[in-house]
Amino acid sequence: MNPEPLQSTSFLLSLLIWLPIFGGLATMAFGNERAGAARWFATGIAFLTLLASIPLLTGFDMTASAMQFVENRAWIPAYDIRYHLGVDGISVALIALTTLTTLLAMIGAWTSIDKRVAQYYAAFLILEGLMVGVFAALDAMLFYVFFEGMLIPMFIIIGVWGGPRRVYASIKFFLYTFLGSLFMLLGLIYLYLKGGSWQLADMYALPLSATEQMWLFFGFLIAFAVKVPMFPVHTWLPDAHVEAPTAGSVILAAIMLKIGGYGFIRFVLPIVPDAGAEWAWLVIALSLIAVVYVGLVALAQDDMKKLIAYSSVSHMGFVTLGTFIAFALVRESGNTDGARLGLQGAMVQMISHGFVSGAMFSCVGVLYDRMHTRMIKDYGGVANVMPWFAAFVVLFAMANSGLPGTSGFVGEFMVILASFQAHPLIGFVAATTLIIGAAYTLWLVKRTMWGEVGNAHVAELEDINPREAFVLGVFAAGVLILGLWPKPLTDLMEPAIANLATQIAASKL
Amino acid sequence: MNMPVRSAADLLPILPELVVILGAFALLMLDLFIDERRRVVSHLFAIAVLAVATFMVATGVGGQGTVFNGMFVRDTAADVMKVTIGVVGMLAMVYTWPYLRARDLYKGEVSVLMLFATAGMMLLVSSGSLVMVYLGLEMLALCSYALVAVDRDSPLASEAAIKYFVLGALASGLLLYGLSLLYGATGSLQLDQIATATQMRIAEGNTLMLITAVVFIVAGIAFKFGAVPFHMWLPDVYHGAPTPITLFIGSAPKLAAFGMTYRLLEVGAPAFEEQWRLMLAILAVLSLAIGNLSAMVQTNLKRLLAYSTISHVGFLFVGLAGGGREGFAAALFYAISYAIMSAAAFGAIVVLSRRGFEADRIEDYKGLNARNPWMAGLVLCVMASLAGVPPFLGFWSKLAVLRAALQGDLLWLTLVGVVFAVVGAFYYLRVIKAMYFDEPEGQAIEASDNRPLRIVFGVNALALLALGLAWNPIMTWCQKAFAG
Numbered sequence: 001m002n003p004e005p006l007q008s009t010s011f012l013l014s015l016l017i018w019l020p021i022f023g024g025l026a027t028m029a030f031g032n033e034r035a036g037a038a039r040w041f042a043t044g045i046a047f048l049t050l051l052a053s054i055p056l057l058t059g060f061d062m063t064a065s066a067m068q069f070v071e072n073r074a075w076i077p078a079y080d081i082r083y084h085l086g087v088d089g090i091s092v093a094l095i096a097l098t099t100l101t102t103l104l105a106m107i108g109a110w111t112s113i114d115k116r117v118a119q120y121y122a123a124f125l126i127l128e129g130l131m132v133g134v135f136a137a138l139d140a141m142l143f144y145v146f147f148e149g150m151l152i153p154m155f156i157i158i159g160v161w162g163g164p165r166r167v168y169a170s171i172k173f174f175l176y177t178f179l180g181s182l183f184m185l186l187g188l189i190y191l192y193l194k195g196g197s198w199q200l201a202d203m204y205a206l207p208l209s210a211t212e213q214m215w216l217f218f219g220f221l222i223a224f225a226v227k228v229p230m231f232p233v234h235t236w237l238p239d240a241h242v243e244a245p246t247a248g249s250v251i252l253a254a255i256m257l258k259i260g261g262y263g264f265i266r267f268v269l270p271i272v273p274d275a276g277a278e279w280a281w282l283v284i285a286l287s288l289i290a291v292v293y294v295g296l297v298a299l300a301q302d303d304m305k306k307l308i309a310y311s312s313v314s315h316m317g318f319v320t321l322g323t324f325i326a327f328a329l330v331r332e333s334g335n336t337d338g339a340r341l342g343l344q345g346a347m348v349q350m351i352s353h354g355f356v357s358g359a360m361f362s363c364v365g366v367l368y369d370r371m372h373t374r375m376i377k378d379y380g381g382v383a384n385v386m387p388w389f390a391a392f393v394v395l396f397a398m399a400n401s402g403l404p405g406t407s408g409f410v411g412e413f414m415v416i417l418a419s420f421q422a423h424p425l426i427g428f429v430a431a432t433t434l435i436i437g438a439a440y441t442l443w444l445v446k447r448t449m450w451g452e453v454g455n456a457h458v459a460e461l462e463d464i465n466p467r468e469a470f471v472l473g474v475f476a477a478g479v480l481i482l483g484l485w486p487k488p489l490t491d492l493m494e495p496a497i498a499n500l501a502t503q504i505a506a507s508k509l
Numbered sequence: 510m511n512m513p514v515r516s517a518a519d520l521l522p523i524l525p526e527l528v529v530i531l532g533a534f535a536l537l538m539l540d541l542f543i544d545e546r547r548r549v550v551s552h553l554f555a556i557a558v559l560a561v562a563t564f565m566v567a568t569g570v571g572g573q574g575t576v577f578n579g580m581f582v583r584d585t586a587a588d589v590m591k592v593t594i595g596v597v598g599m600l601a602m603v604y605t606w607p608y609l610r611a612r613d614l615y616k617g618e619v620s621v622l623m624l625f626a627t628a629g630m631m632l633l634v635s636s637g638s639l640v641m642v643y644l645g646l647e648m649l650a651l652c653s654y655a656l657v658a659v660d661r662d663s664p665l666a667s668e669a670a671i672k673y674f675v676l677g678a679l680a681s682g683l684l685l686y687g688l689s690l691l692y693g694a695t696g697s698l699q700l701d702q703i704a705t706a707t708q709m710r711i712a713e714g715n716t717l718m719l720i721t722a723v724v725f726i727v728a729g730i731a732f733k734f735g736a737v738p739f740h741m742w743l744p745d746v747y748h749g750a751p752t753p754i755t756l757f758i759g760s761a762p763k764l765a766a767f768g769m770t771y772r773l774l775e776v777g778a779p780a781f782e783e784q785w786r787l788m789l790a791i792l793a794v795l796s797l798a799i800g801n802l803s804a805m806v807q808t809n810l811k812r813l814l815a816y817s818t819i820s821h822v823g824f825l826f827v828g829l830a831g832g833g834r835e836g837f838a839a840a841l842f843y844a845i846s847y848a849i850m851s852a853a854a855f856g857a858i859v860v861l862s863r864r865g866f867e868a869d870r871i872e873d874y875k876g877l878n879a880r881n882p883w884m885a886g887l888v889l890c891v892m893a894s895l896a897g898v899p900p901f902l903g904f905w906s907k908l909a910v911l912r913a914a915l916q917g918d919l920l921w922l923t924l925v926g927v928v929f930a931v932v933g934a935f936y937y938l939r940v941i942k943a944m945y946f947d948e949p950e951g952q953a954i955e956a957s958d959n960r961p962l963r964i965v966f967g968v969n970a971l972a973l974l975a976l977g978l979a980w981n982p983i984m985t986w987c988q989k990a991f992a993g
Contacts (some may be wrong), residue, residue, distance in 0.1 A: 032882070078984035079908075119882065141908075145899040152893055155938070159946040160878075167946050171938055178898075178934050182927040186920075189912045 010069045012056060013085040016095065017133045020049050020102075024125030027118055035117035039110065042121030046103040049128065053099040060092055065495035067138060075142070081198055084139040088496035090265060090347060091135045093489060094258055097354045098135065100474075101254045102128040108362050108471045109247035112369045113161055120161060123153040124247065131255055135262060140188045140198045143266075147259065148181055154248070154256070162243035169236075169243035176236040180226030184267075187219030191271070204270045207508050213275035220268045221283070227260030230283075230320055231290040234313045241309035242374070246365030249305065253312050254358035258350045261319040265343070269323070270503040277504070280327035283320055288429045290317030295436035299443070304367075304374045307444055308360045311400060314433065315353050315408075321430060322346030322415035328422040330505045335421060339501045340494075342418030347493050349411025352399070352482055356408055359396045359475035363389070366468050367448075370461055376447050380454025386463045390449045392472040397445045399479045401438035407482035522583040524571035525562040525591065526631050532558030533624035540617030548615055552606045555620035556599055559627060563595030575637060579699050582637035586990035589841065590634040590768045597761040597848045598627045600969065604852070604859045605753035607959040611864045614660050614751065623757060626652035630761060634768025638698045639688045639777075642769060646684070646733070649765060650677050653758050657750040669749025676732070676742040684729025690722035691777070700777040707780045723781050726773050727788045733766045734822045737795035744803075747815035752862065752869070755811060756855035759818060760848040763825075767844040770829065771837060782832060790830035790922050796823030797929040804936045811869045813936060814854050817895060820933055821847050824910050827926050831913030838987040839909035845983060846906040849976070853891045853969040860884070860966045861954050868954045871940055876949025884956050885944045887970040894973040896937040897930055902977040909984070 023045030030038035060068060067086030075083040087095065106124060113120050130153070133146035151174055159170035192198055195206040208216070226233045237257075241249050268276055291314050298310035323346045326339035366389060367382070368374055383390035399406035402413075412433065420427030453459045464472065482489060520527070536558070540551050565571060566588050573583045602623060609615040629648030636642045654677065658670035692698060694715075695706035707719055728739065735743035747755045774785050800819030807813040825847070828840035861868035861877075861884070868874070878885035894901035907930065914923045956963055976983065 028882070028886075076981045076984065078981050078988060079912075116878070119878075145904075148899045148904070152889070152898055155941070156945055159942060167942055170946070171935070171942070174938060175931055175935060179928075179931040182930060185908070186911065186915065186923055186927060189908070189915050193912065193916055 010071065012052065012059075013069050013071060013087065013132075013136045015052055016049060016056070016099070017085075017129045017136065019052065019129070020045060020125040020132070021129035023049075024122040024129070027122040027125060030118045032116050032118050035114070038118035038121055042125055043103070043106050045125055046099075046106050046128065050099045050103050053096055056087070056092055057096060060087075060089070060492070062089070062492055063495065065499040070138075075139075079141075080192070080196065081141045082139045083142060084199060085136045085142075086138045087136055088499075089493035090262070090496045093347065093351055093492055094135045094255075094262060095132050097258070097351055098128060098131045098255050100478075101250065101354060101358050104358065104362070104471050104474055105247040105250040105254075107467060108250065108365060109245065110467060112246055112365060116160065120157070120245075123157050124251065127153045127157075127251060131259070134259055138200050140191070140200060140203065142198075143200075144181070144185060144188060148178075150256065151177060154252070157248045158240055158244045161245040161248065164243070165239070166243040169239040172236045173240040176226050176233065180223040180233070183219045184223035187216045190216065200266065200270075204503065206271075208272065210274060210278075210509060213272040213508070214278070217268065217272045217275035217279060220263070220272070221279075224260045224263035224268070225286075227263065228257060228316050228320060229260065229313060230286050230317070231294060231313070232286075234290070234294065237313060238306050238309040241312075241361075242303060242305045246361060246368065249361040249365075250358045253309075253361055254354040257312065257316055258354060261316065261323065261346065261350050264320065264323050265346075265500065269326075269500055272508075273327075273504045274507055274509055276324070277327045277331040280324040283324040284328065284426060287317040287321035287324070288426065290314055291321065291430055291433045292436065295433055295440065299436070299440040301440075302376050304364045304376055304444065304448070305361070307376075307440060308357065308364065311437065311440060312353070312357050314437065315349065315357070315400075318349045318412055318415045318430070318433070319346045319353075322349065322411075322418060325415070325418050325422050325426070326501065327504060329418065330501060332422075334505075336501050336505065338418050338421040339504070340497050341414050341421075343497045343500060344490055344493065345411050345414025345418060347411075347497065348407075348414060348482070348486060348489060351489060352407035352411050352479070355475055355478040355482065356396060356399045359392075359472060359479065360400060362471055362475065363393050363396060366464060366472075371457055376444065378454070379448040379458060381449070381451045382458060382461065383449040384453050385459060385461045388469065389464045389472075392464075392476060393449055394445060395476055396479065397441045399483070401441045402434050405480075405483050407479045407486070409483060410486045520576060521571040522574045523576045523581055525565040526628055526635075528562045528565065529558060529624055529628040529631065532562075533621050533628065536617065536624065537621050540621070543617065548610070548617065549606070551617045551620050552602065552615070555624055556602050558624060559595055559599050559602070562631075563592055563599070566591045566595065579701070580638045580641045581632070581635050583635055584990075585992075586771065586841075587635040587768070589986050589990045590764050591631050593845045593848060594627060594630045594634070594761045594764050597764070597852055598623065598757070600852050600856075600965065601753065601757035601760060603965050604756055604856050604962065607957065607962045608753045608859050608862070609659070609751065612660070612751075616659070619656065619659055622652040622656050626656070626757075627761070630765035630768075633765045634772070636769075636772050637700055639692060639700070639703075640698055642772060643681075643685060643688065645765070646769065647681065649762060650681065653677075653762070656754045656757065657746060659754060660751050663749075663751075665749040666751065669746045672742050673746045680729055680732030680739070683725050683732065687722045687725025687729055690718055690725065694718040694722060700772060703777045704779055707778060711780055719778075719781065720784065723774075723778055723785055724788070726778075727785055727792075730766065730770050730773070731792050733769065734763070734825070735819055736792045736822045736826060737799040737819060740796070740799070740819050743819060744812050744815040747818070748809060748811045752811065752855055752858045752867070756852055756859065759814075759855060760852045763822075763851075764844045764848055767825070767841060775837060786830050786832045786917070789826045790919060793823045793826035793830055793922065794925050796820060796826065797925060801929045801932040801936075805932065807936070808871055809869055810858060810871055810874075810940070811855075813871070813940075814851070817933065817936070818851065820929065821851075823929070824907060824926060827919075827922055828910030828913045830919060830922060831910070831915075831917035833913075833917065834988070834991040835916055836913040837991045838984070839913035841987045841990060842909045842984055843906040845987070846902045846976070849969070850891065850894050850903055850973060853966070853973060854895060856966045856969055857888050857891055860957050860962055863955075863957065866954070871943050872951070873954050874940060874943040875947040875951070877944040877954065879949055880953060881956060887967060888944060889941055890970045890973050892937040892940050894977070896934040898934075900974070900977045902973045902980060905977060905980050905984075
């Protein structure tokens with residue numbers, strides 16, 4: 001037994017992971033009878049977690065590309081698995097998004113859940129801790145544990161508090177993601193057997209042949225494509241979204257989908273860069289199909305949540321497009337600046353989509369709490385009775401369609417610019433989203449918000465209360481700040497992105 | 510060559526087994542003088558005997574070595590298996606007592622049979638010769654047949670016992686035939702001598718009889734494990750036997766079967782490793798496929814768990830097929846975690862049943878979360894672990910066998926395993942779905958009012974989570990068992 005080198009200098013990441021998990025377990029102890037106390041306690045824990053993530057932002061050295069706040073301990077020496085945590089700019093941005101969105105989702109769901117409240121809030125807290133763990137893990141097996149551990153709480157959230165087809169949706173969600181990640185598990189085991197280590201840094205340095213890279217690439221692709229989700233494995237998402245309770249949809253769209261994009265950036269790009277370059281065309285093609293085809297599918301929906309779910313798939317297409325366009329640029333024309341632009345665009349799009357989709361689902365939640373229907377045809381003229389609410393909806397709709405000045409524009413614009421540098425046709429197809437996205441979003445607004453008051457139920461609606469206004473207000477602030485002044489975010493991520501661009505430029509063959 | 514036992518000191522390595530066997534005899538006598546109301550004494554006595562024996566193995570009392578001219582071998586591998594067998598055996602006894610007592614089925618013989626069965630398992634995993642293999646196996650098997658029939662008035666249990674006996678005897682016959690061929694071809698009963706003799710036969714190019722022997726031995730092993738296509742007895746026996754008996758025969762004997770596999774194939778026939786690895790790989794695929802697909806359509810939880818056992822045996826064989834030290838370490842780890850998991854799974858049924866009501870249909874679990882969130886949470890842990898979701902123990906055992914198979918260049922086998930792991934997850938989810946998503950209906954199920962039983966089940970289920978976060982000692986131990 002060698003004494004472990006004392007590398008850990010910070011417990012902040014552990015705190016961010018375990019505070020919500022233990023908080024969630026403690027919340028369960030309240031039982032379903034003391035719902036109010038459980039609600040306050042859980043929200044308090046989520047608030048403390050958000051506070052704890054502030055030192056992560058303030059203490060982060062924005063000039064360094066190395067991992068920070070590192071914790072590295074032996075966990076399972078028999079299999080060389082380590083409890084190894086650390087963050088770069090990309091992770092910090094996603095962790096901040098996680099802690100903020102979880103708190104907002106919990107506040108937003110304050111009155112909409114009255115069944116088994118303690119368990120509901122507990123599941124969200126546990127989920128939060130696991131998601132932070134995913135973004136902070138630097139050991140592949142530790143990552144996998146957090147990655148898969150999320151399945152059970154999310155399965156329960158959809159299945160217990162979801163809509164009428166919740167059972168179907170929850171099982172579909174579970175099995176799709178379970179299958180995807182098991183193929184990745186095989187890939188990770190292979191990398192471990194070859195390199196003798198689960199550490200991501202060692203996997204980055206491991207030379208791999210073209211055939212090995214191809215197999216690993218497809219293992220990763222299946223896992224992360226299901227999570228993103230990419231066309232054609234996206235079909236679980238509309239079901240899960242529609243049936244999940246509002247807060248579940250918010251967390252799913254705002255954070256869990258990002259784990260797929262994060263996985264591509266953390267695993268695929270640096271571990272199998274050559275296979276990534278080889279098969280970039282495939283991912284780019286699937287992304288474009290997602291952007292255009294799934295966008296058109298969104299146009300045809302008559303369920304608000306389903307429409308936003310399909311729009312999420314379409315927007316996440318930009319994330320994968322931006323990520324893989326970087327390959328095309330850096331490998332074929334040595335255009336590193338373009339590659340960085342694409343990667344930055346993908347990351348900004350992820351954060352922005354976190355705010356926008358979270359906000360959109362919260363808006364649907366506001367309506368659903370009052371009317372208990374998600375069908376577009378049941379609404380109409382809501383702006384007449386809920387003017388404040390309508391103002392928020394229009395702002396988020398603008399962001400969803402990518403209007404300049406909102407966060408939705410920044411990421412999409414960067415990805416489109418990078419795509420034009422790779423091939424004008426790719427850029428052109430990607431740019432059609434500005435029309436399709438505007439079409440389905442604005443049409444949704446027109447049918448629900450504008451016009452005459454649709455029916456007697458709509459006429460009786462009350463405008464948002466201060467609690468709802470607070471949640472939507474924070475989302476709105478995020479959307480606007482990111483849209484008008486994205487520089488702090490891009491500065492935060494720049495060193496990590498630059499590092500990534502050099503990693504994918506270097507061949508491992 | 511022939512070294513008779515010169516002094517009692519030569520017998521020291523076998524001391525734990527002697528404790529169990531003598532304890533069982535003592536209990537047999539003692540039981541005559543205990544009246545029905547104080548039957549708990551024989552129950553506690555049996556647990557104490559097993560606890561002493563397990564403690565002796567774990568702390569190395571008696572030391573390692575061979576006894577009876579190499580018929581009995583005590584090495585690290587044997588110790589690891591025996592400690593687990595002892596612990597899981599005690600667990601099974603704790604579950605058995607309140608269940609059988611509430612149904613007026615508890616006889617002193619139950620404890621005696623369980624002790625003898627445990628002694629059989631301990632001898633089996635320590636066997637150094639073909640005779641000891643067969644002796645240990647039959648000692649385990651005969652006690653198991655009788656235990657299944659402990660509820661004499663239940664037609665289901667009697668049918669299960671008969672089936673178990675007939676098919677078990679057939680399996681023993683197959684195995685015995687294989688062993689006799691092995692003996693005939695090599696002229697030795699000692700496993701280590703057989704290993705050297707096989708090398709010579711192969712050098713002479715004379716392998717037909719040996720290959721035949723290996724085929725029969727693998728078939729016998731597959732029978733005892735319940736691997737497809739030798740699985741026919743398993744669902745009926747698991748379903749028909751009283752639940753705590755199912756728990757007993759479904760948990761620890763898997764370790765004994767693993768020990769037998771190790772002794773016969775790895776110690777006795779390493780020369781044919783290529784062949785038996787392939788055979789085990791094929792059995793693994795069949796077990797994974799048939800076990801998982803059949804489990805999907807079950808409505809009875811005991812039958813579901815029986816078919817899921819078959820699929821878990823498939824996973825265990827995936828590890829064995831990987832071969833080498835890592836393969837055996839992974840398979841042993843799998844057997845240990847499966848023994849703990851299946852004890853918890855059947856334990857859940859035991860805890861939630863009461864006299865006149867068996868909680869063995871999936872629909873019985875509907876709405877359990879609404880009635881008893883704590884119990885539902887524990888069952889959730891068990892099901893998640895069986896499905897192989899991290900961080901539960903069941904995930905790590907799957908990781909270990911997949912790793913072993915990849916190390917043995919069996920990528921195709923791991924792909925099959927992964928696909929069927931997803932199929933398997935589906936039916937465990939059905940149980941979780943019933944507990945959490947459905948509303949309560951029909952007869953209310955409630956946890957047993959026996960506090961020790963509830964506590965033991967709670968510890969058993971939470972151990973799956975705790976060990977899942979700290980499985981390093983078990984794995985290190987398993988690796989050490991095959992390091993030499």
